[in-house]
Amino acid sequence: MPKQIKREKGRPSPLASKVKAKLYIAAFLLPSLIIFGVFMVYPVLQNVELSFYSWNMVSPNKNFVGLKNYLNLLSDAEFLQALGNTGVYVLLLLLMIFVLPYGVAYILGQLIKKGTHFYRAVLFFPSLLSFVVAAVIFNWILNPLSGPLAELLSLVGIESPYWFRTPGLVIFALSFITAWRSFGYNLIVFLGAIVEVPQEMIEAARLEKASDWTIFWQIILPLTSPTALFVFIMTITFGLSYVFTPINILTQGGPTQASTNIIYLIYQYGFDYFQTGRAAATAIVTLVIFMVLVVIQKKLEKKVHYEN
Amino acid sequence: MKTKTKSKQWLWHLILLILVLLVAYPLLYMLCSSFKSLKEIYNAGLSLLPREFTTENYDKVFSSLPILRFLANSLIIALIVTVFKMATSLLASYALVFMNFKHRDAMFYFFTMTMYVPFTVLMIPNYLTINKLGLMSTLVGVALPQLADAMGIFRMRQAMRTIPKSLVEAARVDRVGHMTALVRIVIPMLRPAIIAQSMIFFINSWNEYFWPMLILRGDNTSYTLTLALQTFMNSESGSAWGTSMALATITTLVPLVLYLFTQRYIISTFMSSGIKE
Numbered sequence: 001m002p003k004q005i006k007r008e009k010g011r012p013s014p015l016a017s018k019v020k021a022k023l024y025i026a027a028f029l030l031p032s033l034i035i036f037g038v039f040m041v042y043p044v045l046q047n048v049e050l051s052f053y054s055w056n057m058v059s060p061n062k063n064f065v066g067l068k069n070y071l072n073l074l075s076d077a078e079f080l081q082a083l084g085n086t087g088v089y090v091l092l093l094l095l096m097i098f099v100l101p102y103g104v105a106y107i108l109g110q111l112i113k114k115g116t117h118f119y120r121a122v123l124f125f126p127s128l129l130s131f132v133v134a135a136v137i138f139n140w141i142l143n144p145l146s147g148p149l150a151e152l153l154s155l156v157g158i159e160s161p162y163w164f165r166t167p168g169l170v171i172f173a174l175s176f177i178t179a180w181r182s183f184g185y186n187l188i189v190f191l192g193a194i195v196e197v198p199q200e201m202i203e204a205a206r207l208e209k210a211s212d213w214t215i216f217w218q219i220i221l222p223l224t225s226p227t228a229l230f231v232f233i234m235t236i237t238f239g240l241s242y243v244f245t246p247i248n249i250l251t252q253g254g255p256t257q258a259s260t261n262i263i264y265l266i267y268q269y270g271f272d273y274f275q276t277g278r279a280a281a282t283a284i285v286t287l288v289i290f291m292v293l294v295v296i297q298k299k300l301e302k303k304v305h306y307e308n
Numbered sequence: 309m310k311t312k313t314k315s316k317q318w319l320w321h322l323i324l325l326i327l328v329l330l331v332a333y334p335l336l337y338m339l340c341s342s343f344k345s346l347k348e349i350y351n352a353g354l355s356l357l358p359r360e361f362t363t364e365n366y367d368k369v370f371s372s373l374p375i376l377r378f379l380a381n382s383l384i385i386a387l388i389v390t391v392f393k394m395a396t397s398l399l400a401s402y403a404l405v406f407m408n409f410k411h412r413d414a415m416f417y418f419f420t421m422t423m424y425v426p427f428t429v430l431m432i433p434n435y436l437t438i439n440k441l442g443l444m445s446t447l448v449g450v451a452l453p454q455l456a457d458a459m460g461i462f463r464m465r466q467a468m469r470t471i472p473k474s475l476v477e478a479a480r481v482d483r484v485g486h487m488t489a490l491v492r493i494v495i496p497m498l499r500p501a502i503i504a505q506s507m508i509f510f511i512n513s514w515n516e517y518f519w520p521m522l523i524l525r526g527d528n529t530s531y532t533l534t535l536a537l538q539t540f541m542n543s544e545s546g547s548a549w550g551t552s553m554a555l556a557t558i559t560t561l562v563p564l565v566l567y568l569f570t571q572r573y574i575i576s577t578f579m580s581s582g583i584k585e
């Protein structure tokens with residue numbers, strides 16, 4: 001202890017060291033802040049600006065149109081359809097990569113006695129594949145003329161539909177491809193939370209003859225709800241972006257916009273129709289929806305945290 | 309009672325095995341089809357293994373595309389992105405954990421919020437910025453916006469919080485600089501987390517499609533593998549069945565090999581990503 005005090009005495013003046021400490025903080029944070037500033041904050045602000053203009057991205061002239069881009073969205077059939085499709089995507093994705101992996105993680109983490117490591121290693125692997133690879137594989141597997149699924153269906157006397165050309169089915173097919181690629185990631189995140197649940201609680205419940213079902217609802221669910229909340233929001237926000245690549249490769253939003261969603265529509269407005277202002281307005285609307293979701297998550301998270 | 313739990317074990321394993329089949333079949337289908345002739349693929353039905361093993365798809369891919377060039381492009385972008393993301397994430401998370409400053413929590417909140425900004429929101433402005441900088445059709449143009457990563461900061465911060473603060477503080481009292489503390493004390497203790505996160509950065513960049521497509525589409529010599537795969541599939545449609553499976557297999561090899569070596573690290577990193585505070 002005395003040694004330390006001696007050293008303190010030899011230190012430079014408090015003001016100089018304060019400045020130095022500030023410089024260090026800046027030096028450590030600035031590399032990230034500069035990148036985020038230039039390629040995240042500035043683009044969001046630029047989107048706000050562009051959303052008030054009518055512009056085709058190449059012309060030197062931008063026409064100020066005020067809120068017209070936003071108002072037009074309200075009566076734009078494509079936007080409304082994309083919004084509806086987005087709802088369907090969200091529901092399907094929640095089912096396939098939120099509800100399903102939650103249950104499967106419970107089986108993996110608490111119910112089976114052997115094989116957890118094998119299952120989790122295999123089921124996780126597709127999460128490391130490119131969505132392009134997933135789209136290419138399923139383009140052939142779902143091929144209605146001679147793909148393996150068509151063969152399987154013909155065994156039971158069903159003629160394979162044209163998955164990517166049938167409105168209604170196309171969203172299901174694209175969601176399935178996205179889910180196939182992303183299921184394992186959410187599974188592992190859930191598993192991480194479920195194995196942390198104290199064993200004594202589960203064993204106590206077992207002694208009272210609680211069923212697996214009851215244990216899930218009364219112990220696992222409340223204790224893993226912060227993670228569930230996190231995965232829930234990620235499934236919506238990241239999920240809609242994940243679908244982008246399969247849409248872009250397999251359908252380009254078709255047939256007749258039956259598979260577009262709000263994330264993809266921003267791209268279509270911007271790079272297919274060259275309506276930069278409208279794309280920017282759609283982007284801002286999407287961003288606001290996402291931010292509201294995230295803020296709700298953070299609020300709920302705190303509440304859940306205190307309750308436990 | 310005992311027989312009841314036993315029969316249920318069967319049910320659980322059955323469910324899991326069905327899922328394993330759903331994961332494995334498409335991958336095996338890709339691998340096996342890449343060694344089949346086009347004629348055989350069309351008539352294969354549900355059978356996986358090739359009757360006549362052929363490498364003609366691979367020959368065709370290598371002769372019709374500069375695959376090694378694409379491979380190098382993917383590799384260069386992924387390496388730049390991984391090294392920079394790791395460096396910026398380590399620096400920022402060190403500051404967030406071991407330095408005291410006003411608005412530290414707000415700063416962390418800001419970093420995590422950036423995770424949720426959809427990329428199509430950033431696409432047009434970033435496209436214009438890269439264009440202005442004269443970096444269109446360059447690998448640097450692809451890498452530049454991706455040199456920092458909120459998820460990386462989030463995970464590195466989480467890992468650093470497991471290090472006792474007193475350890476770094478003691479070193480600081482002994483007049484060890486922040487940079488030295490980071491390199492000599494913190495980084496060695498985080499090796500598994502750093503390896504796992506680097507693998508994830510690398511694989512994600514390797515797999516990326518959309519942003520490279522926007523920046524590189526004007527110049528097909530600077531394509532990445534995923535970009536080549538997409539154009540290949542679309543351009544030759546029906547006849548590219550076997551060849552696109554070959555190219556998809558090549559694209560998958562790198563993540564597969566990395567996964568085989570670092571599987572445990574990667575899974576444990578992801579397992580801890582939902583647990584916060």
